[in-house]
Amino acid sequence: MSTQDQATADLAVRATGVGKVFSTATGDVVALTDVELTVEAGEFVSLIGPSGCGKSTLLRLIADLDDASSGQLSIFGKTARQARIDQDYGIAFQQAGLLPWRTVAGNIELPLELHKVGRDARAARVAELAQLVGLSDFMDRYPDQLSGGMQQRVAIARALAEQPRLLLMDEPFGALDEMTREYLQSELARIAAETGAAVVFVTHSIPEAVFLSDRVVVMSPRPGRITDILDVPFGNERTEALRESPEYFERVTAVREALHGAPTERANER
Amino acid sequence: MTLAAQEREPARWVRVVAPVAVGVIMFALWVLIVDVLKIAPRALPSPFAVAGELVTHADIILEDMGITATNALIGLAAGAIVAIVAAGLAATFRPIDGMLAPLVAAIAVVPIVAITPILNTMFGASSQFGRVSIAALAAFVPVFINVLRGLRQTRPVHRDLLRASGASGSQTFRFLTLPTALPYLVTGLRVASSLAVIAALVAEYFGGPADGIGTAIAGYAKSGKAALAFAYVVGGVAIGLAFFLVTLLLEWLVTRRRPT
Numbered sequence: 001m002s003t004q005d006q007a008t009a010d011l012a013v014r015a016t017g018v019g020k021v022f023s024t025a026t027g028d029v030v031a032l033t034d035v036e037l038t039v040e041a042g043e044f045v046s047l048i049g050p051s052g053c054g055k056s057t058l059l060r061l062i063a064d065l066d067d068a069s070s071g072q073l074s075i076f077g078k079t080a081r082q083a084r085i086d087q088d089y090g091i092a093f094q095q096a097g098l099l100p101w102r103t104v105a106g107n108i109e110l111p112l113e114l115h116k117v118g119r120d121a122r123a124a125r126v127a128e129l130a131q132l133v134g135l136s137d138f139m140d141r142y143p144d145q146l147s148g149g150m151q152q153r154v155a156i157a158r159a160l161a162e163q164p165r166l167l168l169m170d171e172p173f174g175a176l177d178e179m180t181r182e183y184l185q186s187e188l189a190r191i192a193a194e195t196g197a198a199v200v201f202v203t204h205s206i207p208e209a210v211f212l213s214d215r216v217v218v219m220s221p222r223p224g225r226i227t228d229i230l231d232v233p234f235g236n237e238r239t240e241a242l243r244e245s246p247e248y249f250e251r252v253t254a255v256r257e258a259l260h261g262a263p264t265e266r267a268n269e270r
Numbered sequence: 271m272t273l274a275a276q277e278r279e280p281a282r283w284v285r286v287v288a289p290v291a292v293g294v295i296m297f298a299l300w301v302l303i304v305d306v307l308k309i310a311p312r313a314l315p316s317p318f319a320v321a322g323e324l325v326t327h328a329d330i331i332l333e334d335m336g337i338t339a340t341n342a343l344i345g346l347a348a349g350a351i352v353a354i355v356a357a358g359l360a361a362t363f364r365p366i367d368g369m370l371a372p373l374v375a376a377i378a379v380v381p382i383v384a385i386t387p388i389l390n391t392m393f394g395a396s397s398q399f400g401r402v403s404i405a406a407l408a409a410f411v412p413v414f415i416n417v418l419r420g421l422r423q424t425r426p427v428h429r430d431l432l433r434a435s436g437a438s439g440s441q442t443f444r445f446l447t448l449p450t451a452l453p454y455l456v457t458g459l460r461v462a463s464s465l466a467v468i469a470a471l472v473a474e475y476f477g478g479p480a481d482g483i484g485t486a487i488a489g490y491a492k493s494g495k496a497a498l499a500f501a502y503v504v505g506g507v508a509i510g511l512a513f514f515l516v517t518l519l520l521e522w523l524v525t526r527r528r529p530t
Contacts, residue, residue, distance in 0.1 A: 060430075063430075065434060097431050099428065099446070111435045114432075
């Protein structure tokens with residue numbers, strides 16, 4: 001392996017010139033164009049932007065849930081498809097997407113069961129994950145007995161089941177109330193730090209992106225593209241005190257200005 | 271509970287007492303017409319006479335109930351299995367769906383009574399096969415339609431999840447598609463169970479072996495033994511009720527963990 005290949009393999013995500021075109025009855029729609037993005041191992045990167053900016057599309061391309069129309073996409077130096085088959089990433093969606101006929105434990109262990117992990121190993125891992133997300137007392141409950149926030153924690157535990165080096169999250173807290181949301185943000189910051197996984201996190205919320213991320217990727221619609229990438233140099237200090245600090249507000253303002261700087265957004269907002 | 275809620279929803283005792291009251295009133299009317307006023311036609315016996323026949327002929331009634339219930343059960347099972355396999359094929363392969371759709375539509379619109387004499391004659395007077403196949407035919411349609419619908423109900427987020435988890439096609443079927451379709455299957459079975467009992471019983475009115483509830487009802491009604499005919503009707507009701515309750519229980523067991 002050459003040094004450059006090695007460097008690529010160390011990157012969680014590397015996108016060069018990635019684009020996505022959807023064919024519809026009324027013609028082609030450019031959902032995403034010319035995306036250049038790298039995500040380091042262990043790095044937390046948020047994708048933020050208004051509806052239609054392609055942030056979810058980009059996440060789905062990384063997850064190999066859709067195919068890129070153009071450009072190169074590599075996950076730990078592999079194709080997206082190979083990374084998906086090798087289970088290099090875990091994923092959580094805006095809807096928790098729990099299987100209603102399975103208990104909390106049954107949902108968390110689904111990926112392990114799909115990959116034929118033995119019963120005992122599964123039980124041990126599920127207990128570990130339930131502890132990590134604080135659901136140890138709810139293992140035998142069914143999803144319809146849980147609140148939205150608890151369901152989302154189950155989904156996060158499930159995403160972490162295979163100890164992925166990359167966590168993909170598509171607005172996982174978008175449907176939750178503000179209190180639950182802030183609580184789960186802190187939990188996620190802790191979990192991401194503990195597991196050392198890289199995270200690609202899609203969100204609508206500027207404060208959420210700033211609180212969680214090492215870098216915030218600002219995107220813009222028609223056509224969906226990256227317009228700015230901002231550093232958020234808070235390291236592992238993602239505590240409640242951070243939410244009150246001037247540095248935090250300064251970063252929030254920077255991201256807001258970057259978002260509103262996009263010409264189409266300006267037209268909408270004013 | 272607020273006053274408004276009280277006005278909208280009847281109290282629990284009303285919900286229990288109301289149907290019981292209807293039963294008591296019907297029974298009282300029946301007794302009044304037949305036993306007190308004695309204005310009933312000969313074909314309507316006293317409820318007490320029906321009860322008496324039920325007791326004295328319990329052995330043969332049970333025997334005939336066994337025949338009809340078995341026909342219905344085998345028909346239901348066979349019809350359901352064929353329907354599940356056919357629906358599975360139709361859901362997986364578009365062309366098969368296209369081939370089966372008109373066939374199922376045809377089966378659905380054929381009045382079962384219309385082909386019953388033909389099937390009975392086809393399989394002869396000594397075989398239950400005609401009756402079983404009629405019950406199977408009746409059970410096939412609701413099971414097929416419901417299972418096919420159920421197999422298409424998987425939610426996009428679940429499909430994404432299974433794909434993202436690297437699940438194979440057969441794993442996706444086993445872990446997602448099948449469990450999603452299960453409530454639809456049991457709903458289909460509940461509808462089919464009543465139809466299978468009706469079909470098995472009605473089939474007996476049109477020939478075949480000289481046993482079963484339907485044969486007995488037709489025979490005793492013609493020969494003027496109205497009370498015994500009614501006792502058999504009670505047996506038929508019991509079979510239908512048993513099938514319905516078992517499938518209802520099955521449906522409850524399967525659907526209680528799922529939001530509707």
